[in-house]
Amino acid sequence: MKKLLIGNEAFARGLYEAGCSIVSSYPGTPSTEITEFVAKYCDGDYFEKAKLENGLVTLEQTALNTVYAEWAPNEKVALETALGASIAGARSFCGMKHVGLNVAADPLYTASYTGVNGGLVIAVADDSGMHSSQNEQDSRHHAIASKVPMLEPSDSHECKEFVKLAFSLSEQFDTPVIVRLSTRVAHSQSIVDICERKNVPLKEYVKNPQKYVMMPAFAKLRHVFVEERTQKLIKYAEKSSLNVVEDNNTEIGVITNGISYQYAKDALGDNVSYLKLGIVNPLPVQLLLDFAEKHKTIYVLEELDGIIEQHCKSIGIDCKGKEIFGYIGELSQNIIREKLADVINNSNQITACESELNNDTVSLTVRESRLTVKSNDDAKTHANVVGRPPVMCAGCPHRGVFYVLSKNKVQVSGDIGCYTLGAGAPLFAMDTTICMGASISALHGMNKANPQNESKTVAVIGDSTFIHSGINSLINVAYNATNSTVLILDNSITGMTGHQQNPTTGKNLKGEPANKIDLVALCKAVGIERVRVVDPYNLEETENAIKEELAISSPSVIISRRPCALLKYVKHNAPFSINDNCKSCKACLKIGCPAISVDNELTIDNGQCTIDNNSKPRVKINNTQCVGCGVCKGLCKFGAIEG
Amino acid sequence: MNIMIVGVGGQGSLLASKILGNVLIEKGYDVKVSEVHGMSQRGGSVVTYVKYGEKVYSPIIDKGEADVIIAFEQLEAVRYIEYLKPNGKMLVSTQKIDPMPVIIGNAKYPENIEGLLANIETTFVDAVKLAEQAGSVKATNIVLLGVLSKNMDILAETWKENIKKLVAERFVALNIKAFDLGSSVCA
Numbered sequence: 001m002k003k004l005l006i007g008n009e010a011f012a013r014g015l016y017e018a019g020c021s022i023v024s025s026y027p028g029t030p031s032t033e034i035t036e037f038v039a040k041y042c043d044g045d046y047f048e049k050a051k052l053e054n055g056l057v058t059l060e061q062t063a064l065n066t067v068y069a070e071w072a073p074n075e076k077v078a079l080e081t082a083l084g085a086s087i088a089g090a091r092s093f094c095g096m097k098h099v100g101l102n103v104a105a106d107p108l109y110t111a112s113y114t115g116v117n118g119g120l121v122i123a124v125a126d127d128s129g130m131h132s133s134q135n136e137q138d139s140r141h142h143a144i145a146s147k148v149p150m151l152e153p154s155d156s157h158e159c160k161e162f163v164k165l166a167f168s169l170s171e172q173f174d175t176p177v178i179v180r181l182s183t184r185v186a187h188s189q190s191i192v193d194i195c196e197r198k199n200v201p202l203k204e205y206v207k208n209p210q211k212y213v214m215m216p217a218f219a220k221l222r223h224v225f226v227e228e229r230t231q232k233l234i235k236y237a238e239k240s241s242l243n244v245v246e247d248n249n250t251e252i253g254v255i256t257n258g259i260s261y262q263y264a265k266d267a268l269g270d271n272v273s274y275l276k277l278g279i280v281n282p283l284p285v286q287l288l289l290d291f292a293e294k295h296k297t298i299y300v301l302e303e304l305d306g307i308i309e310q311h312c313k314s315i316g317i318d319c320k321g322k323e324i325f326g327y328i329g330e331l332s333q334n335i336i337r338e339k340l341a342d343v344i345n346n347s348n349q350i351t352a353c354e355s356e357l358n359n360d361t362v363s364l365t366v367r368e369s370r371l372t373v374k375s376n377d378d379a380k381t382h383a384n385v386v387g388r389p390p391v392m393c394a395g396c397p398h399r400g401v402f403y404v405l406s407k408n409k410v411q412v413s414g415d416i417g418c419y420t421l422g423a424g425a426p427l428f429a430m431d432t433t434i435c436m437g438a439s440i441s442a443l444h445g446m447n448k449a450n451p452q453n454e455s456k457t458v459a460v461i462g463d464s465t466f467i468h469s470g471i472n473s474l475i476n477v478a479y480n481a482t483n484s485t486v487l488i489l490d491n492s493i494t495g496m497t498g499h500q501q502n503p504t505t506g507k508n509l510k511g512e513p514a515n516k517i518d519l520v521a522l523c524k525a526v527g528i529e530r531v532r533v534v535d536p537y538n539l540e541e542t543e544n545a546i547k548e549e550l551a552i553s554s555p556s557v558i559i560s561r562r563p564c565a566l567l568k569y570v571k572h573n574a575p576f577s578i579n580d581n582c583k584s585c586k587a588c589l590k591i592g593c594p595a596i597s598v599d600n601e602l603t604i605d606n607g608q609c610t611i612d613n614n615s616k617p618r619v620k621i622n623n624t625q626c627v628g629c630g631v632c633k634g635l636c637k638f639g640a641i642e643g
Numbered sequence: 644m645n646i647m648i649v650g651v652g653g654q655g656s657l658l659a660s661k662i663l664g665n666v667l668i669e670k671g672y673d674v675k676v677s678e679v680h681g682m683s684q685r686g687g688s689v690v691t692y693v694k695y696g697e698k699v700y701s702p703i704i705d706k707g708e709a710d711v712i713i714a715f716e717q718l719e720a721v722r723y724i725e726y727l728k729p730n731g732k733m734l735v736s737t738q739k740i741d742p743m744p745v746i747i748g749n750a751k752y753p754e755n756i757e758g759l760l761a762n763i764e765t766t767f768v769d770a771v772k773l774a775e776q777a778g779s780v781k782a783t784n785i786v787l788l789g790v791l792s793k794n795m796d797i798l799a800e801t802w803k804e805n806i807k808k809l810v811a812e813r814f815v816a817l818n819i820k821a822f823d824l825g826s827s828v829c830a
Contacts (some may be wrong), residue, residue: 165761187678189674332703333700386745388719425743425747589746592746593746597741597746599741
């Protein structure tokens, strides 16, 4: 059966088909959907079918036929959980985004030594182009440094097939296997052939401290094993079906990986030959040398760092890559067309007389594309198109908090989540954002450096991020004593990644009841005596709390508690409206709510828009967007907002 | 063929692209649909690429490559003009949604959108009104699919079967009506 699936859903299908039975992950764009989709196999359509066919099913069969999936508090915990499940004998999986692998790096580097029992596959989704990330790191460095093999698919079907192969390799070579995705592979849909699940029984666990107890005496032996394994993996990479040569009998050879292969095929078609590397660590040697020998000119097309290129140069291949394409952002078919056309023309490697017919086609395509790019540019230049940055939603509980912080000119140590949007217009209420959990620890450092600032600075952190690693930072505030003021923005969900449950929500990944952390008790338990809860829809209460806690000489936590307005169970009030008392003073616009705007009279008649520029600008509330949170009402001195 | 769907986060372009993708698979094409999740869900500018043909490689549509752009919002139509091929077509919903820089008075919403699109074959549709007629503003995306269907050589039945497959049962009738209203617009 053929289905159109995003890379992440295909990846999840691969986990299911490969007989993976334990999944532990932490959400992070663009990796989140792998775990969300695989969780759907928890109930197991397969299990239901088995039940129908066989009548009764034993407990063992249930475990065999379904996938258990969970959201862990952070990536380190998730990977350790998956490794434990692997040691216990199950095929296991752990998924995260690129920066998550930094958090999970500690278990990763030692899991490389212990190896596995049941296969262990790790997904890491890089975000070249930084669509939704704080940096643009290339995770291949972690694979190289931890000496763990890494595969990289280039479309959805490969996602599914590479995952299945990754489990086999993991068990064959006794190693965790990382599968690297990029945003475009993870979030683009392409056609996938659906197969049946292969049931993999739990492997027997045999006590083996030399393999699993990584103290120096045993770890020294395992390091020898790791180096030998890498040599075996290189040999495997030389012959593997994942490293594909497409020889089009051309002078130019392109060595590429992942999504860059798709862009290259789009731009250059069959006018060059390809070596597509599905195994990005370790890289082969002879395969590359043979390919290079057959082609006069070699280009390496890879996003982010020049890892394949450096490897090629280290084994003596004369090639070009980063000097043309750089290290920043995504590639695309247009970029490849333009940059390679210039190089080909300038280097005179293909002159008019010696160029073959097919190479002419390349230049022609390039010329065409350039013409096209220019043709519609003019209209846009005239338009002066105003940007549309993402904003906090109408009714977002974070808005009131940032309004108060902005109004009181508080310095804000920020963190990772929807609330990072507080940094943008019109509130500009954020000074720093570094990584998960850093808001509180960085604030502690700022306050140690300049204690006078203790009364002017706060940290803001979401509920999920607080549990991820913010709690460690809060322990430091209490233990090493700064009078820091920490705001936990508890919207009862992991918001930015699209609503995942976490240990503060009282539900597990499947939405079933689960243990719910009492944030007040937790903060008190680590030694923060002043902990209070406010409703961020109540601006006065929120402002008073922040002012009081900043003024007091002791560490404190303010929990701003109100569920995300997009959660399905949240009941919205009727939309507010503007009455005739409005003086168009625009004070209500200061909170940056997307439901409030100023407009001239606008009429739509028979599909034509007409704007009456002579009418008086008036403030309006969009009644499909407004959820009646009432935060704007508190800003109006004239009683013009009602609801 | 390259089709771009552009709009504002939350307007339903993902469902539209999903239906379109499934219709194209049924017609035997190789199909790739590309979207970006994350920040775009927060009212930002959203773009979805739908590419089909005998064999599709890159999942994204680059500048100068789109045959058709369906814009769920007028400003977004203008934002992506340079992605159109010289003879490409625009289908534009007349809806206007102010972005934050306009709301807070730092910028003006362009007034002369029709003028800006003057050199491009453009169909303006009051898709929101038609969706309301069908029963809900939320069906604006399906109205626009209806408009698109008149530009493609695919039977109405194929579209409707896929709408039935991908829309929750209680909303099927509403969405079929929205599709019909869209496909009756002259384009």
